[in-house]
Amino acid sequence: MTTPQGADKRALRRAYTASLSGTALEYYDFAAYSVAAATLFGDLFFPSGDDLAGTMAAFSTYAIGYLARPLGGIVFGRLGDVIGRKKVLVYTLLLAGIATFLIGLLPTHATIGGAAAILLVILRFAQGVAVGGEWGGAVLLSSEYGDPKRRGFWASAAQIGPPAGNLLANGVIALxxxxxxEAAYESWGWRIAFLLSAVLVAFGLWIRLRLEETPVFKAIAEREERPSAPVSEVMRTERRALVAGALVRVCPDVTYSLFTVFVLTYMVTELGMSKTQGSAAVMIGSAVQLGLMPAFGALSDRMNRRRLYLYGTIAAAVWPFVFFPMVAGGSFLLLAFGIVVALVIHAALYGPQAALITEQFSPRLRYTGSSLAYTFAGVIGGAPAPLVLAALLNWLGSWWILGVYLLLSAALTVVGLWLARDPAEDEVAAPATEEKVLS
Structure with a gap:
């Protein structure tokens, strides 16, 4: 394996660790909130006497975290292409960590009334802004240090963050x-999961503050090619890349929401299973994903990335029609198996996704373009998914409509793959510091 000029193996490993640890923290935050929203926050922050209404309200704040991401993508994506990847990633890490820590200190509805819900929404919004700015930079941090021929593998560092964060959050909550x-957990114990984010922030800052700027950004700065208005330039010159990058994320987002967030509500309300069983099943699936993210990223370096992604999309569209009949009997083993398979499919999509999206954009606009594609996709994919799934199930009372919803999201991703491009051979062969600026 070769490394780009100006970057030794130690810097490459440090960049990979920095990318992984930061996204793990931010998805720990999201996963902790997701579990709490599905099982607890409806009663604590949105009490109404109606379980469905409380769950829907809690999922609404879950969606706000996604809806805030485009703002983070615009603000931090622009800064990442102008002032550099490293500085911006320190800012996003601090914002996410502080917001999550404050959720752990937040008074509930029983203490301060409706103000509790308002404050929760504000902090959830801040989480979303941070994640919107984090992902694009985390992907570039590792991929711009690594060999372009292995972009799928190196870019997958940021993709390991979600299952690692999910595993850690569910592990803490299960413990x-x-x-x-149960009374102690619902009264104050849940707060510990959010307060622990302070430890993860300290570790992430220690890693990131020791890191140098990426070789690619250094080369762009030295050539004085940094964009002055990257957002408008992406909108003007790289619209097809933006649409393609956004659509390829829709199916993975809905798949992940269905099998790690909504499934916790479904198994309790429809199958009569316990919250602990659901968290354990998600933990098992997330643990399996940890090794599969880089494996599928590496596989995408050896075969056509879009073709591998298409196979994963087809599998995601089919699996709900197998999963729901399989778990109807309430068996924990079948539930765990079904979630593991779903998250393996998700890994086949999510592992290569970072490389697929970033290589749609020219290097000088890559932070902005990738961030906008990632965050816009969240608005149409991940943000409404738990709400829509809960509403559809309540409306028709049957699991098959959930499968149809995922099938429609897969169709959008297939359109995105059709619009996407494969990188030119000279882009892949060239050292990272000499990547050509695409028109």
């Missing part, structure tokens, strides 16, 4: 559920 009584 709290085991050592605390």
């Amino acid at each position: 709290l559920g085991m050592v605390l009584s």
